[in-house]
Amino acid sequence: MRRIAGLLLLAAAPVLVLGVLFVLPVTGMVAEGFFVDGRFAPGAVLDVLARPRVHRVAWFTVWTSGTATLLAVVLGLPAAYALHRLALPGRAAVRAALLVPFVLPTVVVGVAFRQLLGEGGPLGFLGLDGTPVAIVAGLVFFNVAVVVRTVGVAWESLDPRPGQAAAALGASPWQVLRTVTLPALRPAIVGAASIVFLFCATAFGIVLTLGGVRYATVETEIYLLTTTIFDLRAAAALSVLQIVVVVGLLALAARLRATPDPTAQRTVSPVRAVRRSDAPAVVATLLVLGAMLLPILTLVLGSLSVGDGWGLDNYRALTTVGDNQALLVPVTAALATSLRTAVDATWMALLVGAMVSVIVTRRSHSVAERRVRSTLDGFFMLPLGVSAVTLGFGFLITLDRPPLDLRDSPLLVPMAQALVALPLVVRTLAPVLGGIDDRQRQAAASLGASAWRTLLTVDLPVVWKPMLAASGFAFAASLGEFGATSFLARDESPTLPVVIFRLIGHPGEMNYGMALAASVVLAVATAVVMLAVERLRVPGVGAF
Amino acid sequence: MLQLTDVTVRYGDTAAVDEVTLALEPGQVLAVLGPSGCGKSTLLRAVAGLEPLTSGSVSWAGADLVGVPTHKRGFALMFQDGQLFAHLTVARNVAYALRLRRTPSARVATRVRELLDLVGLAGYDDRLPGTLSGGERQRVALARALAVEPRLILLDEPLSALDATLRERLAGDLREILHAAGTTALLVTHDHDEAFALADRLAVMRAGRVVQQGAIDEVWREPVDEETALFLGYARVVRGDAAARVLASGGLSPAYAVALRRSALVVDPAGDLRAVVESARVTPEVVRLVVAAEGIGPVDAVAPLGSRVSPGDEVALRVDVTRLAVLAIAAGG
Numbered sequence: 036m037r038r039i040a041g042l043l044l045l046a047a048a049p050v051l052v053l054g055v056l057f058v059l060p061v062t063g064m065v066a067e068g069f070f071v072d073g074r075f076a077p078g079a080v081l082d083v084l085a086r087p088r089v090h091r092v093a094w095f096t097v098w099t100s101g102t103a104t105l106l107a108v109v110l111g112l113p114a115a116y117a118l119h120r121l122a123l124p125g126r127a128a129v130r131a132a133l134l135v136p137f138v139l140p141t142v143v144v145g146v147a148f149r150q151l152l153g154e155g156g157p158l159g160f161l162g163l164d165g166t167p168v169a170i171v172a173g174l175v176f177f178n179v180a181v182v183v184r185t186v187g188v189a190w191e192s193l194d195p196r197p198g199q200a201a202a203a204l205g206a207s208p209w210q211v212l213r214t215v216t217l218p219a220l221r222p223a224i225v226g227a228a229s230i231v232f233l234f235c236a237t238a239f240g241i242v243l244t245l246g247g248v249r250y251a252t253v254e255t256e257i258y259l260l261t262t263t264i265f266d267l268r269a270a271a272a273l274s275v276l277q278i279v280v281v282v283g284l285l286a287l288a289a290r291l292r293a294t295p296d297p298t299a300q301r302t303v304s305p306v307r308a309v310r311r312s313d314a315p316a317v318v319a320t321l322l323v324l325g326a327m328l329l330p331i332l333t334l335v336l337g338s339l340s341v342g343d344g345w346g347l348d349n350y351r352a353l354t355t356v357g358d359n360q361a362l363l364v365p366v367t368a369a370l371a372t373s374l375r376t377a378v379d380a381t382w383m384a385l386l387v388g389a390m391v392s393v394i395v396t397r398r399s400h401s402v403a404e405r406r407v408r409s410t411l412d413g414f415f416m417l418p419l420g421v422s423a424v425t426l427g428f429g430f431l432i433t434l435d436r437p438p439l440d441l442r443d444s445p446l447l448v449p450m451a452q453a454l455v456a457l458p459l460v461v462r463t464l465a466p467v468l469g470g471i472d473d474r475q476r477q478a479a480a481s482l483g484a485s486a487w488r489t490l491l492t493v494d495l496p497v498v499w500k501p502m503l504a505a506s507g508f509a510f511a512a513s514l515g516e517f518g519a520t521s522f523l524a525r526d527e528s529p530t531l532p533v534v535i536f537r538l539i540g541h542p543g544e545m546n547y548g549m550a551l552a553a554s555v556v557l558a559v560a561t562a563v564v565m566l567a568v569e570r571l572r573v574p575g576v577g578a579f
Numbered sequence: 580m581l582q583l584t585d586v587t588v589r590y591g592d593t594a595a596v597d598e599v600t601l602a603l604e605p606g607q608v609l610a611v612l613g614p615s616g617c618g619k620s621t622l623l624r625a626v627a628g629l630e631p632l633t634s635g636s637v638s639w640a641g642a643d644l645v646g647v648p649t650h651k652r653g654f655a656l657m658f659q660d661g662q663l664f665a666h667l668t669v670a671r672n673v674a675y676a677l678r679l680r681r682t683p684s685a686r687v688a689t690r691v692r693e694l695l696d697l698v699g700l701a702g703y704d705d706r707l708p709g710t711l712s713g714g715e716r717q718r719v720a721l722a723r724a725l726a727v728e729p730r731l732i733l734l735d736e737p738l739s740a741l742d743a744t745l746r747e748r749l750a751g752d753l754r755e756i757l758h759a760a761g762t763t764a765l766l767v768t769h770d771h772d773e774a775f776a777l778a779d780r781l782a783v784m785r786a787g788r789v790v791q792q793g794a795i796d797e798v799w800r801e802p803v804d805e806e807t808a809l810f811l812g813y814a815r816v817v818r819g820d821a822a823a824r825v826l827a828s829g830g831l832s833p834a835y836a837v838a839l840r841r842s843a844l845v846v847d848p849a850g851d852l853r854a855v856v857e858s859a860r861v862t863p864e865v866v867r868l869v870v871a872a873e874g875i876g877p878v879d880a881v882a883p884l885g886s887r888v889s890p891g892d893e894v895a896l897r898v899d900v901t902r903l904a905v906l907a908i909a910a911g912g
Binding site: 194196199200201202203204205206207208210211214215218219497 | 610627628629648649650651652653654655656657658664665667675676680681722723724726727733766
């Protein structure tokens with residue numbers, strides 16, 4: 036009992052933070068729909084769910100996300116194998132390159148795909164611009180990295196000996212894969228797929244830029260309903276629907292995520308030389324890499340093309356506010372705002388994330404305690420899947436009056452972004468902390484180290500690198516955050532993704548060129564951060 | 580039959596296996612005995628086709644196996660810890676190789692029952708590996724390896740993951756099963772008891788090289804050098820005059836050195852060696868002594884249970900010639 040009390044006390048701070056900055060806004064947003072003139076009227080919300088358009092939107096969300104998930108898994112598996120099990124030359128660089136799309140700002144991905152598939156783009160002849168195919172392609176592009184990471188990390192720590200035992204019993208490489216390797220990887224694969232589905236189903240920036248009003252998913256529909264049609268009841272209904280599905284999926288993912296056995300050391304089996312039989316996997320990896328690079332390349336080329344020639348005019352124009360006064364501030368000012376905001380969001384996410392990770396990974400001494408810990412674990416993962424739009428709008432309508440009047444606080448945007456980045460931080464730190472043998476802490480304690488001292492001598496040396504990696508990850512994620520920020524950023528101090536979105540929406544050729552250039556700048560910034568993170572060689576970054 | 584000729588496996592500059600030549604006749608069990616890190620597991624993996632050879636050849640019945648992948652060699656490999664497939668039941672594990680060969684399911688069922696009977700695990704069909712004890716897992720692994728009657732079974736320290744009593748029991752069973760099935764087996768181990776319990780022939784490996792091989796009692800009686808003797812369980816090696824003295828007392832001709840087991844010297848009033856007891860320890864079977872023997876130095880000795888010997892006593896010792904090995908050449912070959 037005392038342990039549980041202590042645990043709850045320790046958890047109080049992060050729970051409070053999440054309560055005020057997450058639960059309050061989200062419930063505020065949801066309540067907006069359920070209460071009509073101060074009275075509880077759930078009937079109207081349920082009516083919304085019966086609308087044909089809502090059905091269409093829900094079905095569109097399900098099938099695009101499902102298809103994208105399937106494709107991401109199919110494309111990601113060979114790459115996970117080739118990049119984590121084979122001694123391919125330059126595989127560290129390729130691994131880093133494949134991680135970039137995942138942290139690439141969604142708006143940038145959207146712009147890149149339009150540049151690729153649109154009229155005059157290299158793949159314009161396919162006529163895919165503005166079709167669901169483009170949306171699915173964008174979602175796959177964004178999420179293959181998650182599969183490669185999650186499955187790859189599981190694959191590289193997979194004991195090769197059962198496979199060798201099977202081979203010695205006469206199983207061909209294909210039979211080994213089917214009967215031994217894939218069953219062993221199933222938790223990782225299903226876990227990755229459920230997370231990818233989650234990301235796809237709540238994707239915002241990509242769908243909005245590629246699908247516009249014609250093809251709406253639940254997430255973009257919430258956005259349209261709140262900002263354009265002002266039908267808060269319908270928005271709330273969709274939010275509730277989304278939250279229910281997300282919580283279900285998260286529970287599934289958590290169940291499938293193997294809890295690391297604290298007494299078992301994670302071993303990474305050495306990579307082996309490439310054989311001829313690996314050709315299909317290697318070729319598939321190269322194709323995936325090519326498909327990843329193509330949109331980015333098109334984006335870069337687009338940003339450099341001026342009229343009929345090449346030049347840096349689009350980049351030079353970033354110091355202006357664009358054609359027809361498209362913006363209130365120059366793009367460079369937005370970049371500065373983005374960086375400042377990301378720094379603030381990072382320290383917040385890291386602070387809360389570290390506390391959460393410590394809390395959820397400490398060894399439980401009773402069933403009740405374990406239950407409390409896993410409930411907390413699930414609770415802190417919620418921001419991963421809850422619509423950033425719901426969150427952003429919730430911030431606006433709940434944190435606007437005393438005692439919590441944050442509307443004019445410069446920390447409003449960082450706080451929202453920190454919440455979005457929080458699960459990434461926790462998923463990076465928690466496995467590392469969970470992997471520390473608890474007997475190490477017991478040994479330290481038995482030698483007279485206080486709890487604090489134990490943390491310093493046992494946990495910190497293991498966790499500082501993952502901390503650094505997590506902060507890079509959080510920084511990159513908040514740099515590109517669009518969903519919540521698009522609601523919260525004030526017009527006179529927008530972030531870079533918000534500016535890019537505004538530029539694409541404004542007529543004027545210069546504006547589009549500037550959007551491309553700004554996208555490249557943003558992509559380079561996130562890519563640099565991610566490459567630095569990759570150099571830290573923390574195995575779990577980007578794996579769920 | 581299996582023939583290894585000048586097998587070498589290199590990792591960069593170090594040779595894990597260095598020009599090993601071994602032969603194994605059908606129905607025989609050969610144990611490769613060596614300390615950890617001597618390259619014996621690498622050798623086993625090379626035979627299985629899991630480790631590419633740097634040079635030399637592995638052949639079966641005269642056919643070179645170079646380029647033949649593991650799954651086409653027909654050699655079953657049994658790992659130290661069994662490596663059962665955790666997601667399959669015991670019956671499924673045992674049937675694994677049979678199913679790969681598309682054996683009709685009625686045949687599979689009979690064979691699985693036969694094999695589980697053979698390893699003493701009848702009725703364990705539906706258990707999952709996670710619910711088995713270490714010994715049971717090893718038995719299942721053995722049944723799985725034997726299922727398709729492999730032409731050779733490769734055993735990687737099959738008993739060392741088990742505790743002492745279980746090891747002894749399973750060693751007996753394993754030997755019986757291997758002989759009953761008439762299986763040819765290559766076994767690597769660092770434990771001489773395991774080697775003696777299972778094998779007919781012995782090859783001693785050190786630093787990548789085979790330093791001695793032969794019938795098991797032969798190797799046991801005549802270790803090739805000091806290090807081998809110590810590794811085979813001899814307690815001490817005495818050299819020069821001291822060796823001559825021990826051998827003379829046993830009625831043997833002088834040699835460079837002699838390796839002594841702990842029971843090579845026995846307290847006996849009729850013995851002709853004089854010694855002073857340094858320490859005495861009672862065990863369930865004998866009293867074990869460390870003595871300073873005149874002209875020999877500190878050596879181990881035994882006294883019958885119930886003898887009253889304590890440190891400082893003078894005793895007479897005789898030599899038990901069945902418990903020593905004469906070494907003809909200097910250390911390290």
